[in-house]
Amino acid sequence: MATKKLSLKQKYSHLTRGLDWEPSYQKADDIFPYAKYEGIKIHDWDAWEDPFKLTMDSYWKFQAEKERKLYAVIESMAQNNGQLGITDARYLNAVKLFIQGITPLEYQAHRHFAHLARHLPGAGLRVAAQMQSIDELRHCQTQIHTISHYNKFFDGMHDFSHMHDRLWYLSVPKSFFDDATSAGPFEFLTSISFAFEYVLTNLVFVPFMSGAAYNGDMATVTFGFSAQSDESRHMTLGLEAVRFLLEQDESNVPIVQHWIDKWFWRGYRLLSLVSMMMDYMLPKKVMSWSEAWEIYYEEAGGALFADLARYGIREPKYSDVAKAEKDHISHQVWSIFYNYSHAAAVHTWDIDDEHMAWMREKYPASFEAIYQPRYLEWREQAKNGQRFYNNGLPQLCQVCQIPMAFTEPDDPSKICFRVSEYEGDKYHTCSDGCKDIFDYEPVKYVQAWLPVHQIFQGNCGGATMPEVLDWCHIKQGADNLDYAGSPEEEMWNRWMEGRRSPPPAFAVAAE
Amino acid sequence: MALASLNPGYSGPTRDKVENFNGAQLVYVHWEGHLNFCAGITLPLPPETPFGALASEILPSLYSADPKWRSDELETARWSLDGEDWAPDAGKTLGEQGVGHKSLIRFWTGAAA
Numbered sequence: 001m002a003t004k005k006l007s008l009k010q011k012y013s014h015l016t017r018g019l020d021w022e023p024s025y026q027k028a029d030d031i032f033p034y035a036k037y038e039g040i041k042i043h044d045w046d047a048w049e050d051p052f053k054l055t056m057d058s059y060w061k062f063q064a065e066k067e068r069k070l071y072a073v074i075e076s077m078a079q080n081n082g083q084l085g086i087t088d089a090r091y092l093n094a095v096k097l098f099i100q101g102i103t104p105l106e107y108q109a110h111r112h113f114a115h116l117a118r119h120l121p122g123a124g125l126r127v128a129a130q131m132q133s134i135d136e137l138r139h140c141q142t143q144i145h146t147i148s149h150y151n152k153f154f155d156g157m158h159d160f161s162h163m164h165d166r167l168w169y170l171s172v173p174k175s176f177f178d179d180a181t182s183a184g185p186f187e188f189l190t191s192i193s194f195a196f197e198y199v200l201t202n203l204v205f206v207p208f209m210s211g212a213a214y215n216g217d218m219a220t221v222t223f224g225f226s227a228q229s230d231e232s233r234h235m236t237l238g239l240e241a242v243r244f245l246l247e248q249d250e251s252n253v254p255i256v257q258h259w260i261d262k263w264f265w266r267g268y269r270l271l272s273l274v275s276m277m278m279d280y281m282l283p284k285k286v287m288s289w290s291e292a293w294e295i296y297y298e299e300a301g302g303a304l305f306a307d308l309a310r311y312g313i314r315e316p317k318y319s320d321v322a323k324a325e326k327d328h329i330s331h332q333v334w335s336i337f338y339n340y341s342h343a344a345a346v347h348t349w350d351i352d353d354e355h356m357a358w359m360r361e362k363y364p365a366s367f368e369a370i371y372q373p374r375y376l377e378w379r380e381q382a383k384n385g386q387r388f389y390n391n392g393l394p395q396l397c398q399v400c401q402i403p404m405a406f407t408e409p410d411d412p413s414k415i416c417f418r419v420s421e422y423e424g425d426k427y428h429t430c431s432d433g434c435k436d437i438f439d440y441e442p443v444k445y446v447q448a449w450l451p452v453h454q455i456f457q458g459n460c461g462g463a464t465m466p467e468v469l470d471w472c473h474i475k476q477g478a479d480n481l482d483y484a485g486s487p488e489e490e491m492w493n494r495w496m497e498g499r500r501s502p503p504p505a506f507a508v509a510a511e
Numbered sequence: 512m513a514l515a516s517l518n519p520g521y522s523g524p525t526r527d528k529v530e531n532f533n534g535a536q537l538v539y540v541h542w543e544g545h546l547n548f549c550a551g552i553t554l555p556l557p558p559e560t561p562f563g564a565l566a567s568e569i570l571p572s573l574y575s576a577d578p579k580w581r582s583d584e585l586e587t588a589r590w591s592l593d594g595e596d597w598a599p600d601a602g603k604t605l606g607e608q609g610v611g612h613k614s615l616i617r618f619w620t621g622a623a624a
Contacts, residue, residue, distance in 0.1 A: 038515050184515065335549040374547055381578065392552030392573045395539045395615075403550040415541060415550065417615060419593070425525065426593075426613040428539070443514045447523040456555040457531045 012053040017046065020123035032121045038184040041249035045122030048244055052128075052233050059131055063138065066226045073222040074146055083153050084499075085216040088283040089492035090483055093346045094211055095147055095220065096156040097277055100345060101173045102204070103143045104164040110136035112181045112188060120185055128237050132193075135230040146223045155488055156345040159473040163345055166460070166472045168394075168451040169273070169337070171401045175448060176270050180263075182444070186245060187259050193238030195263035199304065201235060202296040203271050207278040210286040246311040253312045262440070264316030265433035269400040276333035279359070280351070288362035289330045298323065318433040324409040327366040332405045335371075338378065339390035340403075343465065345474050347483035350382060351375045370412055387482055393452045398427045398445055399434035406430050422446060529612040536612040538605065540570065543619045547577050551615065558606030562599045584620040591617045 006014070023031055035042075076082075086092070113133035120126050151157040164170045180191040209224035211217075242260075245252045275289035287295075297319075305315040338348045351359070356375070359367040381388045394403035408416045418435040420427045422442040429435040438445045454460050461471025474480055478487050514521060529536050534557055541551035552573055556565070566585050574580045590597040593614050600608060610616065 033517065037517050332549065335546070339549045377547060377578075388547065388576060390548055390552075390573075391576055392540075392548075392554070394549065395541075395551035395553050405546075405549040407546075413544060413546070415546070417541075417551075417594075417617075419615070423525070425528070426611075428613065428615065441514050443522050446525045446527075449526060452553050453527045453537065456535070456537065456553070457527075458533065 008055060008058065009053065011055045011057075012050075015055055016050070016124040016127050028121065032119055034119045034185050035121050038186050039255055040184075040186045040245060040252050042121070042245075043248055045124070047248070048122050048124040049240070050124055050128050051236055051240065054131060054233070059134075062229075063134075066229070067138075067142075070142055070146075070222055070226045074149065074219055077219045078149055082219060083150060084495060085218070087215040089154070089488050090281065090347070090349065091211075091215040091217065091283050092150060092154045092488070093156075093483075094208065094215075094277045094281040095150055095217065096154075096160075096346050097273065097281070098208055098220075099143065099147045099157050100160045100163050100167070100170055101273065102208075103140055103147075104161050105173055105177050106136050106140035106143065108177045108181060109192065110134075110140060112192075115181075116185050116188065125241070132230075132234055132237060135227075135234070139227050139230070142223055142226060146219045149219060153491070155475060155486070156347075156479040158475075162473050166451070167343075167345065167474075168340070168396075169344060169402075171449065171451050172273060173270060175401050176266055179266065179444070186255075189238070189241045190245075190256060190259040191263040191266070193234060194242045195238075195260060196267045197231070197234045198238035198242075199264065199301055200267045200271060200297070201231065202300070203292055204274055205231065206292060206296065207274050207282075207286065211278065211282045214284040214286055215282055242308075243311075246308075246313065250312075257313055258440075260313065261317040262437050265318055265431075265437065266400065268322050269397075269402060269431075269434065272329045272333050272402065272406075275330035276337065279330040279362075280334045280348075281346075285358060290326045290362060293322070293326045317436070318431075321409045321431065321433065325406065327363050328370075328407060328412055331363075331367070331371040332407065333402075335374065336394070336403050336405050338388070340394070341482055342389050342480050343469065343474075345472075345479040347481065347486055347488070349483040350379050366412065382482070382484070387484075393455065395428060396450045396452050397430035397434050398448055398450070399429055399437050401448065401450060402430060404428065404430045527613070532612075536610075536614075538610060539613070539615045540565075540573075541615070541617045542570075542574055543617050544623050545574075545577065545579065547579075548574065551617075556605060558604060558610070560605050561601070562603060562605060562608060563601035565605065566599075566601060581620070584624070585618070587620075587624050589619040589624040 022028075029036070110133050113129045113136060117126050117130035117133055120129060147157060164174055177192075180188050183191065205224070205228075209221060212220035212224065242256060245256050278286065278289050278292065301319075302315070305313065334348070337344060337346065341348045356367075356372055360372070363371075378388050394405075396402070397404055404415060404417065406416050408414045416431055418429040418432065420429065420435060420438055420442070422438075423446075425446070427438055427442070427445070429438055451460070455468055461467045466476060469476055469480065483489055527537070532555055535555035536558055538554045538556050539551045540554060542548060554569065556569075567582070570585065571580070571582045575582070590599055592599075592609060597608075597616075
């Protein structure tokens, strides 16, 4: 007799309701110790509705299919010298930033979603967290596999996870995620799933994936497609989780609003690295940071927060500052990297005339007046054999850990200095947004591992720059410094030259 | 507000206490109006450092990487310490003139002074 098969809906219901039980030998509070301390009140876990209702068997089947496609492309890329198809070797700096800065975060996300899959009291949310945990591990692995092809030829990617833990600009994404994973489960969901993966995700995804497509990097594009369906599930989890918190108890609203304010600002500051990548590192441009911000935050985010208004949620605090800064942050972050290229595992370079013309068109309010003169001075210095490097170590923001290069929202000629006092010490921040975050939880941020301060405490391999760079595993003269004169530039030019010259077949045969 | 934590009263190490800097304290300097230097600069300086050494040796060694730098302009520079106007005395040490751990020194040169 044939056994009756369960429908997908029935399977999902068993997985998220039927298999769960009320504990009787142990107290629920002991089993789920993280569930209450943040002050969030949940009355009915069964009210959690997962719009995807994915079951384990369909999950595996679906992922295996995507994996097969991705690895076929990676294989063909390796066999057909895909590295020759990119627009220019400078494009690879976007990929370097990705593997150094973002891939390790995928792994951290995998770990923390596994933690949530154990520690959230509701079985429906636990199952969603478990699947996301597996997704994140898969993303980490597939990114490494995809990018490993470039690592055979190009610099700066060889020790990405070691660098992630030590290099000054990578402490920005690292500390961002550490902040989230050291928070409670509901703040984590609001920070990563909602603020980052829902509100700001297009500002990461579009620049990197469209950037890859525009610049001939088919491997990264394929990875992007392979991750896209997972990302839409993650986005939905973020939005549904926040709605669920807001619907469960009115007293959750101010707590969630505070987290939205905080994580909007944290995410936005982190994205300033992406803004620089987008405006400066893509030889063929997708759109400007300013345009992306308008489309993906001001328009889409505006609609989202209008929708959440019925719960009493308003737009994140300092959205107006982010708007005021959109003509500046990519240029200011590029200036940081240009200042400190000797201490970074990405290259920077002279902005050529064509690139400047694009910038003038995209940033009529700021580029020609403020940033172009700076770049022309640097060009002049480089021409005289005095390529500008900053010999001091920068002052870092205590919260976002970015060098304090951002200017006052209403005056791009003045650095925005903010300072707080806590237990007799001063703490400097780059903005009102970061200062608010520090002032709310100073106990957390006084523990920040600021790379510059650690160097001066003697914890980073030595007192000289070469010693510190060795400690970070930077191959000096290859990973760092200007693109002009780098081994990478030399190799790329040789490849391109090889393509232009006629094959020497007859001459060789005649000998 | 106190940190929401699993263990009430939680606190962690303050990572940048002055005693962690082997006799030095951190001082931040910034040359206003010259953003070719992208941000303020962090210096580990003992409080016994004379202001004269900062002005005549340390600052020129950092900022002369920019052709617009003129060391002699420091003689007429305008200074601020932690947000207040400041008239430093070259003969006195930083510590004697109120420069503490993680103090911020800003200065304006040329027409901006």
